[in-house]
Amino acid sequence: MKRGRDQSLIKKRRKMRLLVFPAVVLVIYGILFVIMPDKASAALRSSGKVFTNILMPLCLVFIFMFVLNLFFKSASITKFLGRGAGIKTIILSAAAGIISIGPIYAWYPMLKALREKGAGNSFIAIFLGNRAVKPFLLPMMISFFGWIYVLILTIFTIIGSIVVGYCVDILVKEDVTTQADSL
Amino acid sequence: MRVCIPTEEPGLEARVGTRLGSSRYLMVVDIDTMAVEAVPGGSGQGGGGIQAVVLAISKKVDAVLTGYCSPTAEKYLSANSIEVITGISGTVAEVIEQYKRGELQTHIEVKRKSESRWSKIDRVNLLHELRESSNQFFTLLPMLAGVVLLIGLFNAFVSKEFISSIFSGNSMLDTLWGACLGSIFAGNPINSYIIGGELLEYGVSLLAVTAFIISWVSVGLVQLPAEISALGIRFALVRNAASFVLSIVISFTSVIVLNCIRGLSL
Numbered sequence: 001m002k003r004g005r006d007q008s009l010i011k012k013r014r015k016m017r018l019l020v021f022p023a024v025v026l027v028i029y030g031i032l033f034v035i036m037p038d039k040a041s042a043a044l045r046s047s048g049k050v051f052t053n054i055l056m057p058l059c060l061v062f063i064f065m066f067v068l069n070l071f072f073k074s075a076s077i078t079k080f081l082g083r084g085a086g087i088k089t090i091i092l093s094a095a096a097g098i099i100s101i102g103p104i105y106a107w108y109p110m111l112k113a114l115r116e117k118g119a120g121n122s123f124i125a126i127f128l129g130n131r132a133v134k135p136f137l138l139p140m141m142i143s144f145f146g147w148i149y150v151l152i153l154t155i156f157t158i159i160g161s162i163v164v165g166y167c168v169d170i171l172v173k174e175d176v177t178t179q180a181d182s183l
Numbered sequence: 184m185r186v187c188i189p190t191e192e193p194g195l196e197a198r199v200g201t202r203l204g205s206s207r208y209l210m211v212v213d214i215d216t217m218a219v220e221a222v223p224g225g226s227g228q229g230g231g232g233i234q235a236v237v238l239a240i241s242k243k244v245d246a247v248l249t250g251y252c253s254p255t256a257e258k259y260l261s262a263n264s265i266e267v268i269t270g271i272s273g274t275v276a277e278v279i280e281q282y283k284r285g286e287l288q289t290h291i292e293v294k295r296k297s298e299s300r301w302s303k304i305d306r307v308n309l310l311h312e313l314r315e316s317s318n319q320f321f322t323l324l325p326m327l328a329g330v331v332l333l334i335g336l337f338n339a340f341v342s343k344e345f346i347s348s349i350f351s352g353n354s355m356l357d358t359l360w361g362a363c364l365g366s367i368f369a370g371n372p373i374n375s376y377i378i379g380g381e382l383l384e385y386g387v388s389l390l391a392v393t394a395f396i397i398s399w400v401s402v403g404l405v406q407l408p409a410e411i412s413a414l415g416i417r418f419a420l421v422r423n424a425a426s427f428v429l430s431i432v433i434s435f436t437s438v439i440v441l442n443c444i445r446g447l448s449l
Contacts, residue, residue: 015322018322018325018326019325021325021326021329022325022326022328022329022332024329025329025332025333025336026332028336029332029336032336039339039340040339042338042339043332043335043336043338043339043340044332044335045335046334046335046338046339047331047332047334047335047336048335050331050334050335050377050381051331054331054377061320061373062316062317062320065316065319065320066312066313066316069312069315069316069319070308070309070312101319108409108410108412108413108414111413111414112413112414115414121418124414124418125418125422125425128401128422129401129426131400131401132372132396132397132399132400132401134372137372137373137376140373140376141376144376144377144379144380144383145376145379145380148441148444148445149389149437149441152437152440152441152444153393153396153397153433153437156433156436156437156440157397157401157433160397160401160426160429160430160432160433161401163425163429164401164422164425164426164429167421167425168418168421168422168425171417171421172415172417172418172421
């Protein structure tokens with residue numbers, strides 16, 4: 001019971017924290033409307049223009065999000081994260097990173113638990129690197145940068161994440177051994 | 184009350200056929216008088232299902248008991264108020280006894296109930312995912328609105344000259360700057376696209392913007408303490424450093440490849 005209440009409190013606090021930034025911006029607008037009304041309305045018009053540009057891709061983002069949620073379960077794919085070795089695990093770790101949704105701090109406890117269960121460092125790094133590839137945000141990205149650029153960047157990001165995974169694998173081995181020794 | 188049962192042989196001791204359309208006989212049985220009529224069924228060379236449906240309707244049966252019935256045949260039979268019970272096995276006599284005792288209806292009702300439970304689960308699942316997606320989407324919005332409003336302020340107050348004083352046009356330096364900026368800020372990638380798009384409008388090079396977008400997600404100075412506490416200091420430092428270097432390498436390779444493709448298409 002207590003744990004549930006704590007969880008809902010944490011969630012509420014996170015939601016409140018999300019509102020801090022836009023609230024600060026709104027306060028700045030409020031002050032500007034008093035001291036520089038011309039500049040403030042120009043800023044608001046400019047924001048309106050940006051918002052109209054992103055409105056359509058934003059609707060697509062919601063549809064993509066819904067479809068991905070329906071067909072992929074992030075929690076179930078992380079079951080395969082870092083199990084065994086080889087190309088299959090690399091692909092699974094990358095796929096888990098791609099379909100993972102939500103802020104990064106929400107994933108740290110799960111990644112920690114996975115590593116304690118024996119998931120490799122490289123696969124966790126691959127997972128984190130692939131969080132940059134977000135299928136549901138593709139409409140937004142394409143509307144800003146064009147599909148060829150998005151395609152190239154996506155491919156290189158996935159390759160790059162594997163390179164980072166490899167680097168981490170080589171350089172962090174020692175750290176794990178030290179940790180294991182200290183236990 | 185009359186029922187129709189597909190079989191391979193005539194008679195009450197014949198076994199129920201697996202398919203309505205391809206069985207050699209259709210046994211029409213009056214379950215009150217046990218009068219049996221063996222009617223030659225479909226040939227099994229196509230169209231047998233429809234023949235069987237026509238036969239069942241013309242013989243004025245109330246139910247069809249069979250191993251399998253195609254959805255189309257079932258639709259026509261149901262439209263003519265003929266009950267269709269599938270998944271039946273055994274001899275004609277046994278099946279009729281079961282039907283009389285009402286066991287087959289119970290079996291079907293259980294099946295229907297489980298089916299409706301599944302469709303209910305599907306509907307519940309759909310609603311759940313819709314709610315989940317809405318939640319995810321609406322948690323994006325406050326930050327997004329803040330960023331859009333901030334860009335408005337940025338556009339109103341920051342001049343192109345100021346931006347060009349930071350991003351001087353030197354490819355390497357600009358990319359480094361982009362990567363640094365992206366590493367400091369964090370959050371949903373959607374915000375990095377909007378800011379990146381605006382930077383392009385200001386004439387900042389695609390190299391710098393690409394490094395900014397990549398490092399925004401892959402390098403996180405703000406969340407570094409959280410990463411260290413969860414995955415260890417060495418892991419966090421090596422991963423972030425490697426990702427920072429890679430963000431610069433990736434932006435160079437991506438833009439070179441993009442320019443090559445554009446050059447080829449011209």
